Amino acid sequence: MFSAGRSRRPFRFGSREHAYPPIIVRVKYPLAAAVALIVLTGSASASTSSGLKGFQTPSRNIVCGGYTGSQSAWLRCDISSGLKPKPTRPKGCEFDFGGTLTLGATGRAGIGCVSDVVLPNPARARVLAYGATWRYGPFRCRSTRSGLTCRNGAGHGFFLSRERWSRF
Numbered sequence: 731m732f733s734a735g736r737s738r739r740p741f742r743f744g745s746r747e748h749a750y751p752p753i754i755v756r757v758k759y760p761l762a763a764a765v766a767l768i769v770l771t772g773s774a775s776a777s778t779s780s781g782l783k784g785f786q787t788p789s790r791n792i793v794c795g796g797y798t799g800s801q802s803a804w805l806r807c808d809i810s811s812g813l814k815p816k817p818t819r820p821k822g823c824e825f826d827f828g829g830t831l832t833l834g835a836t837g838r839a840g841i842g843c844v845s846d847v848v849l850p851n852p853a854r855a856r857v858l859a860y861g862a863t864w865r866y867g868p869f870r871c872r873s874t875r876s877g878l879t880c881r882n883g884a885g886h887g888f889f890l891s892r893e894r895w896s897r898f
Contacts, residue, residue, distance in 0.1 A: 783866050784849045785858040792878050792890055793855055795848035798867035803835040805869045805880060806848045811892045817841045831888045831895065833880060835868040839888040839897040 784795035794807040808830050816828040823843035830842025849855050858864050858873040868883035877891030888897045 780867075782849070784852075784855050785864050785871075786852065786855040787873050787878055788857055788860055789892075790853075790857075791892060793848055793852040794864075794871060794878075794880070796866045796869050803867045803869070805833040805866075805871075805882070806842060806844075807831050807871075807878065807880065807888075807890060808842075808844075808848050808852075809890050809892075809895075813841075813890075813895045814893060819843075831890065831897070833869065833882050833887060835882055836884045836886070837882075838886045839880075 780799040782795055782797050784793065786793045791811055792807055792809045794805065796805040797803060810829070812829045813831070819827055820841050820843050825843050825845040827841055827843050830844050830848075831839050832842045833839045858871065860873055860875050862873055864871045864873075869880060871878055871880040877889055877894075879887065879889045881887035886898065889895060
């Protein structure tokens, strides 16, 4: 495990000995790591003007994420309490439905058929205060005590609350 002529003693972490302290990672493919770091750094700085952004309502019942960038813009909102009344299963849907609405840059809102969450860490999403409006690309969402209303640039959208939902 240790190279010959190495003067350092191995580090003990837990019940095992390691050539490096646990916090230092030995990189097997330094070029691949460097490229990944450059790509990730570029993605982080580019995300200020495009990419995935989102928010949650003050009740934390609704979490929304929107995307703008090289592909078609979209908005998706997940509601933990579920859509009431629960809609019929979308044609061809083999995943979860009844808790998500989706919206494109144009056109009417749809019922989501999903197998994931809209944001990587929904609990840490920024809170959109009651009375505030979130704007991103062609989308705008307004949070009120009675629920959340989101629209696209064409004026189509949806309303979401614990008690009811609608598309327009």
